[in-house]
Amino acid sequence: MSVESIRQAIRDVKDFPQKGIVFKDITPVLKSEKLFKEVVDIIAGRYEKKKPDYLAAIESRGFIFGSAIAYKLGCGIIPVRKKGKLPYKTIEESYALEYGTATIELHEDAIRKGDEVVIIDDLLATGGTAGAAARLIERLGGKVTGLEFVIELAFLKGRTNLPGHLVNSIIVVD
Ligand code: AMP
Numbered sequence: 001m002s003v004e005s006i007r008q009a010i011r012d013v014k015d016f017p018q019k020g021i022v023f024k025d026i027t028p029v030l031k032s033e034k035l036f037k038e039v040v041d042i043i044a045g046r047y048e049k050k051k052p053d054y055l056a057a058i059e060s061r062g063f064i065f066g067s068a069i070a071y072k073l074g075c076g077i078i079p080v081r082k083k084g085k086l087p088y089k090t091i092e093e094s095y096a097l098e099y100g101t102a103t104i105e106l107h108e109d110a111i112r113k114g115d116e117v118v119i120i121d122d123l124l125a126t127g128g129t130a131g132a133a134a135r136l137i138e139r140l141g142g143k144v145t146g147l148e149f150v151i152e153l154a155f156l157k158g159r160t161n162l163p164g165h166l167v168n169s170i171i172v173v174d
Contacts, residue, residue: 002038003038003042003170003171005034005035005038006029006035006038006039006150006170006171007171009028009029009032009035010024010025010026010028010029010151010171011024011025011027011028012024012025013025024122024123024151024153024173026061026122026123026150026151029150030064036068039065039150039170040065040068040069040072041072042170043065043069043120043148043168043170044069044072044073046146046148046168047073047118047146048073050145051073051074051075052073052075052116052117052118052145052146053075053076053115053116053117054070054075054076054077054078054110054111054115054116054117054118054142055069055070055073055075055076055077055078055117055118055119055120056077056078056079056080056106056110056117056118056119056120056133056137057070057077057078057079057080057119057120057121058080058104058119058120058121058129058130058133059079059080059081059082059085059104061121061122061123062080062120062121062122063077063079064122065120065122065150066120069120069148078106078107078110078111078117080104080105080106080119080133080136081104081105081106082102082103082104082105083103083104083105084105085105086105086106086107088107088108088109089107089108089109090105090106090107090108091105091106091108091136091139091140092104092105092106092136093132093133093135093136093139094132095128095129095131095132096128097128102128102129104129104132104133104136105136106133106136106137106140108140110140111137111140111141111142112140112141112142113140113141113142114141114142114143115141115142115143116142116143116145117137117142117143117144117145118144118145118146118147118148119133119134119137119144119146119147119148120147120148120149121133121148121149122149122150122151123149123150123151123152123153124147124149124151124152124153124156124158124159124167124169125153125156125158126156126157126158126161127156127157127158127159127160127161127162128161130147130149130158130161130162131161131162134147134162134165144165145166146165146166146167146168147162147165147166147167147168148168148169149167149168149169149170150169150170150171151169151170151171151172151173152167152169152171152172152173153173154172154173154174155173155174
């Protein structure tokens with residue numbers, strides 16, 4: 001199995017969820033036991049020598065990859081969720097969307113000072129979501145030691161919203 005096979009399995013869905021967006025559908029990757037394993041092995045492989053304390057997985061497709069990677073690495077997983085979903089006391093960060101803003105949350109006791117955390121999501125677009133997740137972790141005293149994505153839409157320059165961070169993606173779309 002190769003990175004090219006992962007690229008080929010990702011399905012472009014035009015005009016979803018709204019006109020003008022090409023949605024990168026990763027469900028064919030999840031459905032293939034070989035490709036799903038390949039993605040998990042590639043990302044986990046980058047941290048086997050220096051395991052983070054936690055993976056912070058972004059709702060909702062980040063949860064799918066994040067839980068398998070955390071299991072493989074033997075570390076815990078922390079859900080970063082859309083506002084209003086986490087039951088305990090939270091801290092929140094907002095970020096700009098094309099129209100309006102979105103807000104994500106973290107439990108206020110999710111991370112302790114000095115914890116090393118890797119952020120995982122399926123796709124890096126503008127970097128707004130991942131940047132807000134990194135700020136949440138840093139506000140609690142955590143150190144973001146990497147940000148991992150399956151797909152990066154490089155033309156949206158999401159990395160510019162993640163300055164000073166290690167950012168990796170398996171599939172880059174120019
Ligand atoms: P952003 O904050 O702009 O980097 O957007 C990243 C988040 O939106 C991720 O959680 C993605 O799952 C989702 N997303 C943004 N654009 C797309 C796209 N073209 N296809 C699939 N998911 C997307």
